[in-house]
Amino acid sequence: MKNFLISIKLTLVLIVLCAFLFPILIAMISKLAPGGGKGETVMAHGRVVGYARIGQKFTEDKFFWGRPSAVDYNASGSAGSNKGPTNPDYLKTVQGRIDSFLVHNPGIKKEEIPSEMVTASGSGLDPDISPASAYVQVKRVATVRGIPADKVKQLVEAHIDRPLFGMLGPSKVNVLRLNVALDEIGSKK
Template identity: 80%
Template sequence: MKNFLISIKLTCILIILCGLVFPVLIAMAGKLAPGGGKGETVMAHGRVVGYANVGQKFTEDKYFWGRPSAVDYNAAGSAGSNKGPSNPDYLKTVQDRIDSFLVHNPGVKKEEIPSEVVTASGSGLDPDISPASAFLQIKRVAAVRGISADKVKTLVDSHVQKPLLGLFGPSKVNVLKLNVALDELK
């Protein structure tokens, strides 16, 4: 009977801690995040055009392209392809992406293409690319838009996010924010 009472007390304490205190603390922490826990929206021309933490599909040459998505950027079905690096279907998909990138970016050599440009992320919703991926696309974007490559490079440089505290994570560029800023360039 003694152990039964102890287990009932422990269960009640854990229900309060895990069912009430922890969720309230997480909700309060979310309120401190950008967007108040609802996601960081990106605005253009007075309207929401997307969320900064969810990848968007850009296929026009006048825009920087993000990382490919195995779920066609559907946030309701976040997932990867689950195909291994030796899967023939996966290898064909990657080769098709390489060929497409080379067609749209003349002068780029296959060896220069960062892997993230042709491989989907585990979530299929990665909103960021590396600065190297962005720099590789500057020539195409500048030519299509009829603006100098130096002006586009300056814009890319201003959108490079450094690692947290200079230590944690890689440098990255948010594709949606960069493309919105590109549209606002005069």
């Protein structure tokens, strides 16, 4: 009976800590984050066009494309495909993405396509791509928009987020912010 009462007390203490105090603490900390815990929004022309930390689907040639999504960019159902690297369905999907990328980016060789441009992430909602993935798309975007490739490349370079302290994490480019900036220079032509 003594152990039973101790376990009941411990359970009640853990319920209060884990179900009430911890969520309140996290909610208070989130208020310090960009967006006040409601997500960091990206604005264009005075309206919200998306969230900085949730990938969006860009398929038009005039935009930079993000990493493919196994959940079709559905933020309510974040997930990967759960198919292994030797799964025939997965390999067929990746080959289809490679073929599509090559059609939309003439002059690019298969070996030049960064793997992240044809493989989905674990979350399916990656908002960022590597600088290499952005650079490989510069020619297509510049050609479609009628903007000099050097100017588009400079825009990519201006949107590279460098690693924290120069060493913690990879360099990355936020696709939504890059496309919003691209639309802004496109409208100034």
